[in-house]
Amino acid sequence: MTMHAIGFRRYGDETVLEQLTMPLPSVGEDTVVIRVVAAAVNPADWRLRSGQLRLVLRLKLPFVCGADVAGVVAEVGPQVTRFRPGDAVYALLATAAGGGYAEYAAAPESSVAHAPSRASFKQAAATPLVGLTALQALRDQAQIKAGQRLLVYGASGGVGSCAVQIGRALGASVSAATSGRNREIVASLGVDEVFDYTHDDITKLHERFDVIFDAVNALSLRRVQRALKPNGLLVTVNPLSDKFAPDWLAGLRGGRRLRSVLVRPDSGDLDQLRRWIDAGTVHTLIDRCYPLADAAVAQQHSASGRARGKLVLLVDPVLADTPIAERTE
Ligand SMILES: NC(=O)c1ccc[n+]([C@@H]2O[C@H](COP(=O)([O-])OP(=O)(O)OC[C@H]3O[C@@H](n4cnc5c(N)ncnc54)[C@H](OP(=O)(O)O)[C@@H]3O)[C@@H](O)[C@H]2O)c1
Structure with a gap:
């Protein structure tokens, strides 16, 4: 089984980004496989793509960009206790693993949390990193x-x-x-x-x-x-x-x-952010949303240094806008 993703086979400017056909992420013992609804763009994405971090982080090419995702649990490993298929979740993926700009992503349970129900999937995806x-x-x-x-x-x-x-x-x-x-x-x-x-x-x-x-x-x-x-x-x-x-x-x-600070994935901290978002205490600002296929344009905007809040890629544009509490699937 394969999926569509956006990534690169060699380092360079945004023109090296291409649509890749990748195998679906496999389910490890403690892995949550997420059907991605939205993924955020971060400065780290274009820094990794440009090769400026290659001496400190060795990437496996082709590399699928993206660390922030929100979506619906598709499958869980046998040791996963807190999530079931169908749950709405958000996650921070490991920087060196990437995998966010894709139809499916995988993360260890310790990096995943239930998504804020007051938010839409695009707001949830904008939040973890x-x-x-x-x-x-x-x-x-x-x-x-x-x-x-x-x-x-x-x-x-x-x-x-x-x-x-x-x-x-x-x-x-x-x-x-x-x-x-x-x-x-x-x-x-x-x-x-x-x-x-x-x-x-x-x-x-x-x-x-x-x-x-x-x-x-x-x-x-x-x-x-x-x-x-x-x-x-x-x-x-x-x-x-x-x-x-x-x-x-x-x-x-x-x-x-x-x-x-050097950020680390932490499901307990994602739970804290969810409580603040659901209470209306924290609201992640979104500057612009793009179709997944326009990831290169989004990375260019991020690299300009002028984004006001977050840039989000919509993998499932209809579901991405839906308040998580109101979704029917
Ligand atoms: N250490 C870690 O673990 C970690 C984790 C996440 C991010 N980061 C780093 O944190 C930085 C910010 O990330 P981000 O996602 O927040 O970036 P971002 O959203 O792309 O930041 C864009 C904003 O930065 C402002 N800005 C740019 N230059 C500025 C300056 N000289 N003085 C004041 N404001 C300025 C811009 O406002 P104006 O247009 O008003 O200037 C713009 O609104 C990046 O370098 C990222 O790599 C580090």
Whole structure:
């Protein structure tokens, strides 16, 4: 049995993407096979495709792009206990395995969760990578506490827009930095104040924040340390950055430290995101949706760095728009 997928046989620009005919994913002992309804596009997808990560991540070619999926369980392995065929689920696939831009995808049970019933499949697909990154950055790296002051830098992107909402859910008082064109959309997420990073110099703010979360890898600790309170923390999405700012140097910076996040699939964290989405606390912003066949156009838009929220590929366009609670199949 085969399926259609979008991927590449050699590294290069978006023109190397092609429709592939691939074998259906096989069911392992603890595997959930998902009939994909929608899949999200992330910066990691075009970075992997371009070959810029080939020294750190060796991919098996042909490679099917995509880490975020939402869909319906087609089959489960004998050790799977929490899912049955027909369940609506969402999942974060392993970066090096990919497999999201396809009619079917497989993931270990520990990377899958029941999808939020209040969302549509396209909203569910937009959530895992950015939602888990924001949650794990703020809860685990920043250990943010109620009442603390958080600045989310790059608040209009997928990670940033989730971080604003998750920061609020964790009780922080949230400020955001974005460009003027995205001011309104970011303000609508319920932040206390919005800075326009093209005009306002946040490095001149004095000891304002307990935590700055740089969701777009644009800041350095040296640049923003004055805006952090003593013992404050900069958290970045560049997983290598804190290697260059070890904690023993913090004494020279009034205790100010640097941490980074490297997202990991986690079904318990996906359950937490589902509860927030179903309660209306978190709403993943979607910029644009594309048919699966237009994955190259979507990756080009992502690579422009200007996406407002998420880009989603519709594998089953009718079902993708349906609120999950209302689906009949
Ligand atoms: N470490 C990890 O585990 C991990 C996990 C997920 C993502 N990431 C990384 O996190 C980054 C963000 O991912 P994403 O999915 O959120 O990206 P994205 O949605 O494509 O981000 C696009 C947004 O970034 C904003 N932006 C671009 N340059 C900016 C700058 N210099 N200052 C402030 N905002 C800026 C843009 O707003 P304007 O148009 O207003 O500038 C745009 O709305 C990527 O580099 C990604 O690879 C890392």
